Amino acid sequence: MGEGCRLWASSGNTYSGQFVLGEPQGRGIMTYKAGGRYEGELSHGMREGHGCLVDQDGQVYRGAFHSNKRHGRGQMVFLNGDKYDGDWVRDQRQGHGVLCQADGSTYEGQWHSDVFSGLGSMAHCSGVVYRGMWINGHPAAQATRIVILGPEVMDVAQGSSFSVKVQLQQDDGEVAKSEDGRVLKISAGVRYVQLQAYSEVSFFKVDEDDREMPIQTPFGFDCITYPLSSPKSGGLEPRAALESSRANSPLHEGDLEPALASDALCGQEDPPGGLPGGGCKPCCPEDCQRVERGCAQFMDVRLGPPPPGYHPVLFLGGVHKKAGNSPRSCLGPMRTAPTTQDPPGGSRPDGAAVAELAAAAFPGEYVIMVRDVTTPPFLGRVLPTAFKHLRVSAEGAWPRPHIPGEGPGTPS
8 A cells, every 4th residue: 555666477567656455556657568658547457547658669648548448538649650639439539539640631520430430621741621521531522533524525726725624523423522622734645546558657757766655545546645835834936836847847838738637636644845946844834723622624725736756747649538538537538737828718827827827736636634643642542534535626617527426517
């Protein structure tokens, strides 16, 4: 009875502190042979009341105990650097609590059986914030896919900018409004086309150093990367782009043919090199956007001219006719891209108009892609890339020919 020290020969544990009727009771210090130490209140030899426990791994708990277990309000520092402050029930986090993770992420809300469960909010280290219900440690209304809004095929005029509206959706198609801050990146590319009868011919001949693995799309064809540009991106002025376009092309100005107007345009990673003739970034500064309440929008997006290493290939005579036999080989074998000698409107444009067209992508079919580039990925999951078919036509262009299986043709 009173102050004393005891050694248990069977376990090797030692106790120094207050005793009542031969049992540790009151305040004392228990040192465990297996590792760890407890300092605080005890009752009938068990941890009871308030105390501090350091386990054999070095993890530290300060707070309430009941029947030797963490129970009540307490704080714990884990081996990986995480810190928890909140309610405990029989050695498990349960009730309300705040977890500050070593990577900078923070969760505040309800817990059950040691995992997030109930209403809670997480501010992830990547900048993503989720507010809402959690079930068994996972967000109940988490985004599972990226969806680009709009028609199945977007139509834009050559050289025109356009907007891309994006939603993060759940499995049931509802917008994931509980989620903010995920980073999305927009990119584009050109279709990688090789005609079966002329397998050595593609719409763009790519230099050996710039070749890359084609990217598979959900539209039944592969593509290679293609740059985006914007008036705000610091890209080339129209006249500079015109000179670069001429330098890239093996053809005379009047010989540009609709091979360039093929359905040849789609991409995913950052394009090789930069915009022609300069060291500018190939994508505009607005190529990344953070999601707000499950939505994001890319403004003033436009396709740039072909980058260095991408050389347009001319289709002539029999090749041109045979290419027309396959309805999927190009948009239309009779289409011609606007040139400095024969503009679509029938009259020769002035130099500024020519330069503007040369600084733009050739008419044809492209793919716009939006990728989840949140770093690090939110809860370790990267959303699948979203694709949108984009069709670019020359201003004042011809009606689009009917392609079997795609419905009646409409003016582009």
